[in-house]
Amino acid sequence: MIKVYAPASMANISVGFDILGAAINPIDGNMLGDCITVETATQFQLKNKGRFVKKLPKDPKLNIVYQCWQLFCQSIGKELPVAMTLEKNMPIGSGLGSSACSVVGALVALNEYFEKPFNEQQMLTMMGELEGRISGSVHYDNVAPCYLGGMQLILDEMGIISQSIPHFDNWYWVMAYPGIKVSTAEARAILPAQYQKQDCIAHGRYVGGFVHACYSQQPKLAAAMLKDNIAEPYRKKLLPHFDETQKAVKKLGALASGISGSGPTIYVVSDDLASAQQIELWLQTHYLQNEDGFTHICKIDQQGARTI
Numbered sequence: 001m002i003k004v005y006a007p008a009s010m011a012n013i014s015v016g017f018d019i020l021g022a023a024i025n026p027i028d029g030n031m032l033g034d035c036i037t038v039e040t041a042t043q044f045q046l047k048n049k050g051r052f053v054k055k056l057p058k059d060p061k062l063n064i065v066y067q068c069w070q071l072f073c074q075s076i077g078k079e080l081p082v083a084m085t086l087e088k089n090m091p092i093g094s095g096l097g098s099s100a101c102s103v104v105g106a107l108v109a110l111n112e113y114f115e116k117p118f119n120e121q122q123m124l125t126m127m128g129e130l131e132g133r134i135s136g137s138v139h140y141d142n143v144a145p146c147y148l149g150g151m152q153l154i155l156d157e158m159g160i161i162s163q164s165i166p167h168f169d170n171w172y173w174v175m176a177y178p179g180i181k182v183s184t185a186e187a188r189a190i191l192p193a194q195y196q197k198q199d200c201i202a203h204g205r206y207v208g209g210f211v212h213a214c215y216s217q218q219p220k221l222a223a224a225m226l227k228d229n230i231a232e233p234y235r236k237k238l239l240p241h242f243d244e245t246q247k248a249v250k251k252l253g254a255l256a257s258g259i260s261g262s263g264p265t266i267y268v269v270s271d272d273l274a275s276a277q278q279i280e281l282w283l284q285t286h287y288l289q290n291e292d293g294f295t296h297i298c299k300i301d302q303q304g305a306r307t308i
């Protein structure tokens with residue numbers, strides 16, 4: 001039997017719409033991600049369990065794990081009789097890469113079980129295709145960090161889909177999921193089809209500046225560059241009182257904050273644990289909307305998907 005854990009991820013990180021993402025890990029040892037097992041069977045079976053199992057599609061063929069198995073079989077050229085179990089620990093439509101956790105977990109578990117018929121690039125290509133089926137367009141900024149760990153910059157040139165870039169080891173990422181759903185497909189549909197020239201120039205400056213600051217290890221500059229003029233102005237209305245939340249966490253010492261993926265989770269950066277804890281408490285009291293909501297103080301997860 002093979003069991004794989006696939007971690008949560010935050011896509012975009014404000015500056016890198018569709019091209020930047022990081023895997024995250026709560027510092028308290030909680031495992032924030034889906035788990036998938038693959039076992040021997042005489043015919044294909046898929047069982048679902050976990051905290052968010054009720055939020056999965058009713059039709060089992062719409063479960064992305066089933067589609068992972070189908071694509072894996074098609075790519076290998078034969079039907080593979082295995083029993084898969086999805087532990088759905090991630091809320092759906094959260095901005096924490098829930099579908100990516102299932103896609104990456106399922107493909108890595110199958111690839112491990114069958115002794116790695118596919119290499120990293122082939123795996124990423126399949127992951128991108130499956131993520132694209134869900135959100136309406138291929139984007140790797142959740143699947144790449146979930147699979148490879150660290151902070152990933154999507155390149156998609158010369159056969160290289162993604163490479164990791166340096167980050168700041170002392171940064172805490174306070175993540176707050178309010179408990180409401182935002183569909184990625186809908187959050188993409190509300191974005192403009194075209195942007196003004198000055199917005200394109202500013203966007204280039206922010207993302208270039210952030211990557212430069214990461215390489216030259218200038219944390220203040222990096223935090224100042226974490227600005228989103230592509231998605232946040234249009235998506236923030238989907239999140240509970242976003243502007244007020246940003247102002248409040250800034251007063252509590254946040255270096256930066258923004259939308260995780262397509263929301264409604266927000267991330268807040270702090271380089272001080274006491275301040276991160278105060279921010280977390282504030283978010284628990286003011287940002288969570290129902291009992292499904294949660295907060296975690298995280299660090300960037302270096303490992304990505306792994307067998308456990």
Ligand SMILES: Nc1ncnc2c1ncn2[C@@H]1O[C@H](COP(=O)(O)OP(=O)(O)OP(=O)(O)O)[C@@H](O)[C@H]1O
Pocket residue numbers: 055056057062063064065086091092093094095096097098099100102134135142182183184185261262263
């Ligand atoms: N195993 C699965 N895990 C998560 N979503 C699934 C799964 N199988 C099918 N789906 C469907 O995929 C869609 C996922 O929606 P969406 O992309 O908005 O969520 P998400 O992956 O949590 O988003 P985000 O990447 O912002 O965290 C939903 O319609 C859901 O029903």
Ligand SMILES: N[C@@H](CCO)C(=O)O
Pocket residue numbers: 011012017018019095097139141142184187188231261262
């Ligand atoms: N980059 C994607 C991530 C979705 O999780 C978006 O913001 O639409």
